[in-house]
Amino acid sequence: MSNSNESIKKVSIIISRGSLEGVYPGLIMANGARMEGIDATLFFTFFGLDAIIDKRMDNLKVATVGNPAMHIPTILGAIPGMSAFATSKMKKEMEKLDIPPVREFIQMIHDAGCEIYACKATVDMFHLTKEDFCPQVDDIISVGQFYEKSAGAQIIFT
Amino acid sequence: MPTKLIAGKNIELDADGNLLKRTDWNEDVAAELAKEEGIDNLTDRHWLVIKYMQKEFDQKGDAPSIRKLTKESGVDTKELYALFPKGPAKKAARIAGLPKPKGCI
Numbered sequence: 001m002s003n004s005n006e007s008i009k010k011v012s013i014i015i016s017r018g019s020l021e022g023v024y025p026g027l028i029m030a031n032g033a034r035m036e037g038i039d040a041t042l043f044f045t046f047f048g049l050d051a052i053i054d055k056r057m058d059n060l061k062v063a064t065v066g067n068p069a070m071h072i073p074t075i076l077g078a079i080p081g082m083s084a085f086a087t088s089k090m091k092k093e094m095e096k097l098d099i100p101p102v103r104e105f106i107q108m109i110h111d112a113g114c115e116i117y118a119c120k121a122t123v124d125m126f127h128l129t130k131e132d133f134c135p136q137v138d139d140i141i142s143v144g145q146f147y148e149k150s151a152g153a154q155i156i157f158t
Numbered sequence: 159m160p161t162k163l164i165a166g167k168n169i170e171l172d173a174d175g176n177l178l179k180r181t182d183w184n185e186d187v188a189a190e191l192a193k194e195e196g197i198d199n200l201t202d203r204h205w206l207v208i209k210y211m212q213k214e215f216d217q218k219g220d221a222p223s224i225r226k227l228t229k230e231s232g233v234d235t236k237e238l239y240a241l242f243p244k245g246p247a248k249k250a251a252r253i254a255g256l257p258k259p260k261g262c263i
Contacts, residue, residue: 032262035224037244098223098263108225111235 010039012150014157018047018056019063020087020102024094026158027051027105034112041153042109043146045119049126052118054134057102062086103134110136115149117141165190174258176251183255191253197242200253204241207233208254221251221259 011033015026026042033040050056064070064077064086076082091101100108110116118133120142130140141149161168165186170178177183188208192200200208210231214222224247228235242249247259 028262031224034239035245035247037248098225098261100225100263104225108228108235112224112239 008033008038008154010041010150010153012041012043012146012153012155014043014045014155015048015051016046016158018050018060020060020090021062022158023048023051023060023102024099026156027102027109028099029156029158030114031105031109031112034109034114039153040109040114041149042114042116043119043141044117045122049118049122049128051102052106052116052133052137053128054132057106057134060087060102062090106134106136117146117149119143119146172257174252176257177255180255187255188253191255195242195249195253196244197249197253201241203233203237204250204253207231207238207241207250211250211254211256215251215254215256220261221247221254221256223247223259223261223263225263 011029013026013030013033015023017023026048030040030042044052050060061083064072064083065074067077070077070086072082099105106116115138116136118128118137118140120140123129123140130137161170163169165184167182167187169182169187172178177187189200192198192204197204207227210227211221214226222230224235224238227233227247227250228238233241238246251257251259
């Protein structure tokens with residue numbers, strides 16, 4: 001373990017969820033790491049893969065059901081269009097803060113020198129290939145390779 | 159407040175080591191701050207970023223986000239990280255005589 005006087009040199013961030021609010025924290029942390037001069041690696045697994053699947057990454061939605069912090073009754077959250085409404089509101093608020101849409105953010109983070117990987121087990125499970133992903137995805141790697149690439153890094157699971 | 163001899167002048171710094179007063183800033187001070195950040199030679203491209211940051215700060219009261227900076231200054235993300243390695247927004251702000259940027263993006 002590193003001691004508390006030592007600054008963080010490297011982070012490995014896992015994004016495992018595919019909702020808009022599930023994806024952004026990891027992206028913001030990866031970008032923020034690069035801005036601070038910290039090495040960063042992003043690893044997408046399970047439904048988190050939606051954020052790097054070319055056909056899906058522009059259509060991520062806010063989950064309005066099963067989230068008490070939305071402060072609306074679950075039954076209202078289930079009404080058709082509710083998720084689209086919450087998504088469009090959140091996207092507007094993010095744009096005000098200069099937080100880019102997912103595709104642009106992934107491009108920006110990759111250009112900033114962050115490596116981007118997809119999880120092999122999930123890729124196999126969902127019958128995906130490298131061609132299904134946006135061009136910023138560097139490789140499809142196993143969990144073992146993920147740990148190798150994370151040597152010396154703090155691992156953050158989101 | 160700590161002071162430091164930069165380019166022959168005693169200059170007051172804030173807690174982050176950035177200039178306390180913009181009025182202390184000049185191009186010689188910028189060059190010396192750049193050296194401290196590991197940038198030996200400020201090129202035209204560096205100056206483009208520095209001047210843009212100062213203009214934005216004067217209008218908005220905070221340094222621009224990296225996204226805004228790359229969209230409006232004509233320097234893209236890859237080049238920005240190459241010009242100011244290991245923390246572009248923070249380093250460019252310091253060299254420009256501005257406080258550390260407050261934003262997260």
